Amino acid sequence: MGDSMxxxxxxxxxxxxxxxxxxxxxxxxxxxxxxxKSTEALQAKGAIVRLxxxxxxxxxxxxxxxxxxxxxxxxxxxxQKVITDLYRxxxxxxxxxxxxxxxxxxxxxxxxxxxxxxxxxxLHLRENMVGILRIFLAERRAFSEEELNFxxxxxxxxxxxxxxxxxxEAQQSRYDHLALQTEKLSALGRMAAGIAHEINNPxxxxxxxxxxxAKKAPAVGPLREGxxxxxxxxxxxxxxxxxxxxxSREKEPVKVLASINDIIDKxxxxxxxxxxxHHIQVEKHLAETMxxxxxxxxxxxxxxxxxxxxxxxxIQEKGVITISSRSExxxxxxxxxxxxxxxxxxxxxxxRLFEPFFSTKPKGTGLGLAVSYxxxxxxxxxxxxxxxxxxxxxxxxxxxxxxxxxxxxERGLGLGTG
Numbered sequence: 001m002g003d004s005m006x007x008x009x010x011x012x013x014x015x016x017x018x019x020x021x022x023x024x025x026x027x028x029x030x031x032x033x034x035x036x037k038s039t040e041a042l043q044a045k046g047a048i049v050r051l052x053x054x055x056x057x058x059x060x061x062x063x064x065x066x067x068x069x070x071x072x073x074x075x076x077x078x079x080q081k082v083i084t085d086l087y088r089x090x091x092x093x094x095x096x097x098x099x100x101x102x103x104x105x106x107x108x109x110x111x112x113x114x115x116x117x118x119x120x121x122x123l124h125l126r127e128n129m130v131g132i133l134r135i136f137l138a139e140r141r142a143f144s145e146e147e148l149n150f151x152x153x154x155x156x157x158x159x160x161x162x163x164x165x166x167x168x169e170a171q172q173s174r175y176d177h178l179a180l181q182t183e184k185l186s187a188l189g190r191m192a193a194g195i196a197h198e199i200n201n202p203x204x205x206x207x208x209x210x211x212x213x214a215k216k217a218p219a220v221g222p223l224r225e226g227x228x229x230x231x232x233x234x235x236x237x238x239x240x241x242x243x244x245x246x247x248s249r250e251k252e253p254v255k256v257l258a259s260i261n262d263i264i265d266k267x268x269x270x271x272x273x274x275x276x277x278h279h280i281q282v283e284k285h286l287a288e289t290m291x292x293x294x295x296x297x298x299x300x301x302x303x304x305x306x307x308x309x310x311x312x313x314x315i316q317e318k319g320v321i322t323i324s325s326r327s328e329x330x331x332x333x334x335x336x337x338x339x340x341x342x343x344x345x346x347x348x349x350x351x352r353l354f355e356p357f358f359s360t361k362p363k364g365t366g367l368g369l370a371v372s373y374x375x376x377x378x379x380x381x382x383x384x385x386x387x388x389x390x391x392x393x394x395x396x397x398x399x400x401x402x403x404x405x406x407x408x409x410e411r412g413l414g415l416g417t418g
Contacts, residue, residue, distance in 0.1 A: 010150045013037040017157045027165035031063035045138045051131040071113045093120040121155040207234045253296030261286045267304040285324035294402045303372040314342025339394040345387035
């Protein structure tokens with residue numbers, strides 16, 4: 001009768017903990033429930049959950065039940081014996097000799113609290129120990145296999161709650177970052193539009209007058225040289241203004257079904273002289289058969305031109321640019337990769353690569369990749385960069401396949417439901 005009552009109690013506690021893990025967004029609520037229910041189920045004096053702080057290598061209090069404030073106020077557990085033994089043994093540890101066991105950091109305080117026995121259960125996320133569940137008993141007694149299995153199962157649910165909390169925290173952090181980026185882009189877009197329109201008109205005047213003066217100036221001499229500098233720098237400013245306008249317009253793409261391979265070939269033809277001048281070899285690995293994608297052809301050409309020119313600047317002289325394309329019907333996307341053998345990008349710069357006005361080039365505006373990122377995003381796609389200094393850079397573009405094309409490819413591969 002007693003055994004059936006225990007099993008029934010364990011089942012109810014386990015059910016309540018699982019329900020809490022899956023329904024609660026607060027890991028603290030789950031841990032509070034675990035220590036309370038573990039204490040009640042084992043008729044213990046109390047229980048605590050301690051979580052491992054990787055920076056300090058200390059077990060810090062996560063939740064407690066049934067213990068006095070004077071004992072809990074002793075602070076985190078820093079005993080390496082507790083941590084290393086639990087990690088090495090990877091099983092329940094029963095501590096009976098409180099006053100002499102090296103795993104107990106405050107033995108006299110525990111004895112004064114009325115504790116005569118402890119059970120330590122490791123909390124694991126995959127292969128890493130993240131904490132312990134410690135149960136305190138007022139008297140020594142033997143534990144059945146069912147009771148020990150119960151505390152292990154409860155510890156596993158604790159670990160699940162911690163993993164869920166970490167995932168939610170990571171997703172929230174990513175969302176906050178994206179929201180901040182969106183707000184920054186919107187503000188920068190409005191500012192860029194205002195600046196561009198204010199500067200564009202006087203810039204056109206400077207270019208017009210300097211060009212007229214250059215026609216009348218002597219063919220050689222300091223006047224001609226000065227005017228050519230003015231014209232060159234004015235044209236460069238005009239190019240920057242044009243990029244600012246492109247960045248600020250938020251132009252909706254005019255999408256049509258088009259071959260990504262055809263767009264790549266057209267872009268390469270446009271830049272053929274650029275590659276030849278810099279002695280750059282282009283290697284193509286394009287999929288022989290690929291479904292058409294729904295894209296704005298002009299915008300996609302703009303993205304590819306920008307990536308190719310970036311590769312040329314990274315290589316400078318004599319190198320290889322590799323362009324590849326392939327269809328991934330199972331993932332519902334088309335993937336394009338542009339790799340170069342250039343100077344590469346420092347790891348600390350990669351996270352900021354697509355930010356407006358961030359550039360690693362001495363004369364870069366920092367808008368080319370930001371505009372490209374915006375264009376790909378407006379196509380519901382993604383663009384990422386992978387780079388190692390001195391080994392080159394690879395940009396990967398992923399674009400969604402249209403539903404009709406995806407269905408066609410699935411039928412061709414025998415993936416249809418029939």
